[in-house]
């Protein structure tokens with residue numbers, strides 16, 4: 001490979017930069033002359049917005065700092081590639097920019113929608129006899145990419161959620177009031193409940209855990225929810241509930257739409273989900289008169305690199321590096337996937353492979369229904385066994401003047 005380019009796309013995570021570091025290290029080790037970064041993903045690439053990553057990463061400190069920097073160092077985008085028919089100019093522009101910079105491989109780190117971009121570009125290249133390669137690097141806090149055992153970004157967001165929920169529970173339990181405050185915590189994950197499930201990881205010998213967990217995999221029953229709140233608030237001094245932003249009623253409406261019907265929609269047609277916790281808190285307050293608190297973990301859960309999982313950071317780095325190795329072997333139209341190598345009960349071991357992106361793009365892998373309890377408000381031990389290894393280990397930030405130091409790309413501000 002001569003020159004390569006790496007881009008970041010979709011919702012950021014605490015470790016997507018580790019994947020960029022992995023692509024950079026892998027490609028350089030394999031002899032790439034220049035490793036470019038796309039500024040704001042494919043959207044910026046179409047405008048020839050590139051940065052030579054040597055400027056930031058050609059020293060061990062750069063890589064270490066990048067691993068400790070949350071969000072998309074290169075800038076992200078939510079750009080949907082149009083269908084090639086009638087939009088050949090968009091595709092030809094991608095190849096024009098690649099040829100201009102002598103780039104033979106494009107790496108794209110992202111989730112379901114971003115893998116669609118990898119698929120469309122690699123298909124176009126094959127159909128038009130172009131030699132350029134396109135490789136996907138998995139990324140999503142949602143953990144919902146098909147085929148792979150888990151996704152980089154999930155372990156760190158899960159660790160943030162479990163950690164923060166323990167702190168929230170500690171706070172709420174401290175009052176010992178006759179009538180508890182009901183705290184409803186809203187967790188991201190548009191279509192799949194993996195991240196909300198991580199609330200189950202708060203429980204341990206030093207924490208009673210959350211009192212109920214609601215995932216989008218099962219229909220949300222308002223009456224059953226209110227009955228549960230009633231029961232908990234008469235039997236406990238503290239009630240903390242975790243709920244996915246994507247929970248839906250049996251009729252298909254999002255619970256958050258009970259509070260407001262005019263949700264914003266992004267380029268992929270996804271509604272902006274927000275307000276589930278406050279909608280439920282209003283219901284609880286009106287019906288019971290209890291004090292409530294709606295907590296949206298929102299951006300914090302995917303940007304919280306100060307509690308990132310070292311396992312996640314290392315695997316994200318490995319995913320980037322393996323994508324570079326796969327490209328050097330001629331791979332295109334594929335994504336790096338993770339495989340769990342250990343048998344149940346054995347120590348966790350992650351293996352890597354790669355897979356046809358057609359089987360992954362736009363797909364959603366849900367939490368298996370058998371990992372959700374019978375009353376649809378909690379997780380089974382199988383989930384805990386699956387998720388616990390992914391949140392292990394820490395990488396201490398470089399604290400500087402009281403806050404963690406980040407690597408910041410100056411070109412981002414100019415774009």
Ligand code: F6P
Pocket residue numbers: 010011012111140141142188189190266272273302
């Ligand atoms: O896809 C990742 C994700 O963080 C989802 O969990 C969430 O629903 C969505 O992105 C939020 O997107 P945005 O930041 O564009 O509102």
